[in-house]
Amino acid sequence: QVQLQESGPGLVKPSQTLSLTCTVSGDSVSSGGYYWNWIRQPAGKGLEWIGRLYASENGNYIPNYNPALKSRVTISRDRSNNQFSLHLSSVTATDTAVYYCARGGQFGEWTRYDFWGPGLLVTISS
Amino acid sequence: QSVLTQPPSTSGAPGQRVTVSCSGSSSNIGSNSVNWYQHLPGTAPKLLIYINDQRPSGVPDRFSGAKSGTSASLAISGLQSEDEADYYCATWDDSLNGAVFGGGTKLTVL
Numbered sequence: 290q291v292q293l294q295e296s297g298p299g300l301v302k303p304s305q306t307l308s309l310t311c312t313v314s315g316d317s318v319s320s321g322g323y324y325w326n327w328i329r330q331p332a333g334k335g336l337e338w339i340g341r342l343y344a345s346e347n348g349n350y351i352p353n354y355n356p357a358l359k360s361r362v363t364i365s366r367d368r369s370n371n372q373f374s375l376h377l378s379s380v381t382a383t384d385t386a387v388y389y390c391a392r393g394g395q396f397g398e399w400t401r402y403d404f405w406g407p408g409l410l411v412t413i414s415s
Numbered sequence: 416q417s418v419l420t421q422p423p424s425t426s427g428a429p430g431q432r433v434t435v436s437c438s439g440s441s442s443n444i445g446s447n448s449v450n451w452y453q454h455l456p457g458t459a460p461k462l463l464i465y466i467n468d469q470r471p472s473g474v475p476d477r478f479s480g481a482k483s484g485t486s487a488s489l490a491i492s493g494l495q496s497e498d499e500a501d502y503y504c505a506t507w508d509d510s511l512n513g514a515v516f517g518g519g520t521k522l523t524v525l
Contacts, residue, residue: 326514335417335503335516335517335518335519336452336454336460336503336505336516336519337516338505338513338514338515338516340513341514353512353513354513355511355513355514356511356512356513389459389460391459393514394465397447397448397466398448398450398465398466399447399507399514400447400448400450400505400506400507400514401448401450401462401465401466402450402452402460402462402505403462403465403471405459405460405461406459407458407459408458408459
């Protein structure tokens with residue numbers, strides 16, 4: 290069974306960088322089988338896709354980001370720990386949200402998110 | 416403002432059938448498959464329908480999906496109290512080169 294778990298600080302100061310990690314078990318983020326995604330939900334609002342990462346053993350490494358966030362987002366992989374991370378810079382109160390990591394499918398099924406982490410509330414406040 | 420348009424809310428009595436619509440454009444629904452998620456407060460979203468009309472194992476056949484042109488829909492028949500949740504459609508947008516969600520529809524079981 291595939292499991293994902295988000296971790297990181299629950300409180301980040303404005304203008305700083307939000308950094309979260311998703312630890313995956315039951316699958317490999319470097320196998321090239323799936324895309325690994327970050328999705329968030331601000332309080333009282335809908336789901337928003339942040340970005341995704343595709344990484345394979347032969348070295349293919351392909352990130353995609355939401356155009357609205359692209360200038361501030363980086364998604365990276367830690368192969369040794371089977372993790373992938375989200376870095377969102379210059380945060381403001383509008384970045385306060387529950388952040389989810391999720392596994393997405395390949396071509397034709399990119400938004401088929403079949404496994405999700407439980408979510409992590411991150412509050413942006415001084 | 417979401418790229419995909421869903422009604423903010425809908426409701427139905429137990430046993431009834433409700434439909435949730437999801438409207439998009441040629442660059443998203445018109446070109447890619449649609450997936451549906453059920454989201455209960457405090458939990459992770461759950462995949463309900465994939466590739467327009469396919470149900471993952473474990474999802475009751477009371478849930479069904481359809482797609483036509485640039486629109487998609489989710490139907491829930493035999494409404495039950497546990498169906499009360501937020502429902503989201505999602506697809507890929509070729510113009511944005513990214514995933515897009517609908518704004519979500521809150522289902523109330525009367």
